Amino acid sequence: MAADIAITAAKVVFVVLLVLQVMGLGVFFERKVSALIQDRIGANRASIFGVAALGLVNTFLADPVKFLVKEDVVPTGTDRLLHFVAPVLTVVPVLVTFAVIPFGDVLQVGSRTIDLQAAPLNVGILYVLAMASLGVYGVVLAGWASNNRWSLLGGIRGSAQMISYEVAMGLALIGIIVVYGTLDLQAIVRAQVWGGWLPAWGIVYQPVGFLIFLTAGVAESKRVPFDLPEAESELVAGYFTEYSGPKHLLFMMSDFVEVVLVAALVTTLFFGGWQLPWLFRDGFHLPWGAAIALPSWAVALLQVTSFALKLVFFTWFQIVVRWTLPRFRYDQLMRLGWQGLLPLSLANVVVSALVVVLTGRSA
Amino acid sequence: MNPVVFVALAALTVLSAFTVVLHRNPVHSACALVVTLFLLAVFFVGLDAPLVAVLQVIVYAGAVVVLFLFVIMLLNLQVEARSMASPLLVFAAVAGGMALVACLAVVVGRAAARPAADLPAGFGDTVSVARALFTVYLLPFELTSVLLLVAIVGSVALAKKTAGEG
Numbered sequence: 001m002a003a004d005i006a007i008t009a010a011k012v013v014f015v016v017l018l019v020l021q022v023m024g025l026g027v028f029f030e031r032k033v034s035a036l037i038q039d040r041i042g043a044n045r046a047s048i049f050g051v052a053a054l055g056l057v058n059t060f061l062a063d064p065v066k067f068l069v070k071e072d073v074v075p076t077g078t079d080r081l082l083h084f085v086a087p088v089l090t091v092v093p094v095l096v097t098f099a100v101i102p103f104g105d106v107l108q109v110g111s112r113t114i115d116l117q118a119a120p121l122n123v124g125i126l127y128v129l130a131m132a133s134l135g136v137y138g139v140v141l142a143g144w145a146s147n148n149r150w151s152l153l154g155g156i157r158g159s160a161q162m163i164s165y166e167v168a169m170g171l172a173l174i175g176i177i178v179v180y181g182t183l184d185l186q187a188i189v190r191a192q193v194w195g196g197w198l199p200a201w202g203i204v205y206q207p208v209g210f211l212i213f214l215t216a217g218v219a220e221s222k223r224v225p226f227d228l229p230e231a232e233s234e235l236v237a238g239y240f241t242e243y244s245g246p247k248h249l250l251f252m253m254s255d256f257v258e259v260v261l262v263a264a265l266v267t268t269l270f271f272g273g274w275q276l277p278w279l280f281r282d283g284f285h286l287p288w289g290a291a292i293a294l295p296s297w298a299v300a301l302l303q304v305t306s307f308a309l310k311l312v313f314f315t316w317f318q319i320v321v322r323w324t325l326p327r328f329r330y331d332q333l334m335r336l337g338w339q340g341l342l343p344l345s346l347a348n349v350v351v352s353a354l355v356v357v358l359t360g361r362s363a
Numbered sequence: 364m365n366p367v368v369f370v371a372l373a374a375l376t377v378l379s380a381f382t383v384v385l386h387r388n389p390v391h392s393a394c395a396l397v398v399t400l401f402l403l404a405v406f407f408v409g410l411d412a413p414l415v416a417v418l419q420v421i422v423y424a425g426a427v428v429v430l431f432l433f434v435i436m437l438l439n440l441q442v443e444a445r446s447m448a449s450p451l452l453v454f455a456a457v458a459g460g461m462a463l464v465a466c467l468a469v470v471v472g473r474a475a476a477r478p479a480a481d482l483p484a485g486f487g488d489t490v491s492v493a494r495a496l497f498t499v500y501l502l503p504f505e506l507t508s509v510l511l512l513v514a515i516v517g518s519v520a521l522a523k524k525t526a527g528e529g
Binding site (some may be wrong): 122123131134136137140141144159163183 | 388390391394397401413414417418420421424425426429430432433436437488489
């Protein structure tokens with residue numbers, strides 16, 4: 001019993017540390033990629049003993065410390081309780097979602113088999129949607145509690161946008177559920193083996209579902225081209241205009257953790273999660289018959305590394321998208337959500353279901 | 364569920380439910396409603412019904428109350444002046460509440476008299492709930508979806524009419 005609790009605690013700490021590191025890398029990409037795209041040099045001022053490490057000192061040390069020690073201004077006329085709670089409500093639902101994301105298959109320690117997933121839940125996908133739907137409250141309440149017109153407008157825009165895109169997101173996931181026949185994320189990843197020449201990955205079975213999910217995911221994380229809730233040229237900073245210091249840091253953090261979350265979900269559902277080509281529990285089985293035996297810890301290490309690298313790649317990818325596209329107008333955003341993605345995702349569900357029923361098999 | 368945890372959660376649930384009714388600020392009431400609905404989901408987890416728990420969060424805590432908040436914010440409702448309803452209404456509400464408590468007491472009393480049985484394998488998971496919904500309860504399930512469709516068509520019709528007149 002005590003050992004089980006210790007193992008779960010270790011997994012939770014590992015997941016949180018992994019997510020926060022990738023988030024930090026995301027902020028680093030944001031500064032350096034934007035600089036590259038705009039033909040600038042980017043963050044290079046802060047250094048320790050003359051070592052700026054490409055701006056890593058800026059993003060990992062100087063900026064967080066600056067945010068933490070700045071004055072926390074609470075304007076007059078705010079709803080103090082909700083103003084305080086709102087930033088927490090934006091970060092927590094995003095962070096707890098990572099509990100159901102598997103980061104490896106199993107690890108054999110002596111006679112014990114450890115499942116490399118913090119919370120094995122058989123309703124995993126629905127849990128992800130539930131936490132995503134709770135994420136709206138931070139935005140709405142921050143906008144309302146700040147006693148500021150820009151904030152309120154941002155909050156209203158944010159809630160309408162997040163509710164609209166949740167629909168398409170959920171329907172895109174139904175395609176994956178139909179193909180793999182389960183809601184358990186670990187089972188979905190286990191089904192995505194790459195044993196022959198082609199992978200059984202979600203992207204192969206659900207290319208349309210992938211595009212819809214990625215679009216809706218970026219919209220849920222409220223970043224360009226869907227950043228209308230915080231559009232700086234119209235609303236100052238939208239729902240978090242009246243936040244400063246550590247609370248502003250929490251909003252920034254939740255933005256980037258959401259980016260990592262979208263990356264994690266895309267990896268898990270469409271790109272094989274922790275799977276590596278031809279890697280099985282006892283080592284590599286290459287398609288031309290050769291085999292390389294590996295111990296359990298080496299396989300687990302390879303899988304966790306593979307998952308982390310995919311995570312970093314899709315975080316980087318979203319940052320590039322963010323610095324490539326201009327912002328939508330609000331009516332374009334709503335039209336894309338309700339008249340573009342929604343019918344497309346419904347058609348995707350019908351076609352996927354028909355194919356699975358007619359061919360009589362799923363992945 | 365551990366009795367200590369249960370009592371603590373139950374107390375919190377009742378407290379937040381009271382806050383919904385008694386708080387004068389509509390936004391605070393809505394937030395308390397979210398807390399209440401979320402805590403009910405925790406009870407479902409304790410009762411080995413993870414699917415119902417997650418659906419409770421998605422539908423009620425995640426979607427319905429967001430719409431409440433959205434409307435409250437759009438109408439810019441302020442702190443309400445406390446107004447007393449007519450005495451007859453108060454009496455009817457109290458009587459209705461008492462009747463509900465009495466019914467619940469009878470039902471709960473009956474349930475407690477039975478010995479607790481072991482749960483069948485797969486109880487409360489998606490497969491068993493889905494199988495029940497699409498075999499035994501297929502007709503009520505389909506009728507409910509028709510009812511929801513009627514509600515959606517009705518609200519669209521109402522919205523169209525106002526837009527045309529205005």
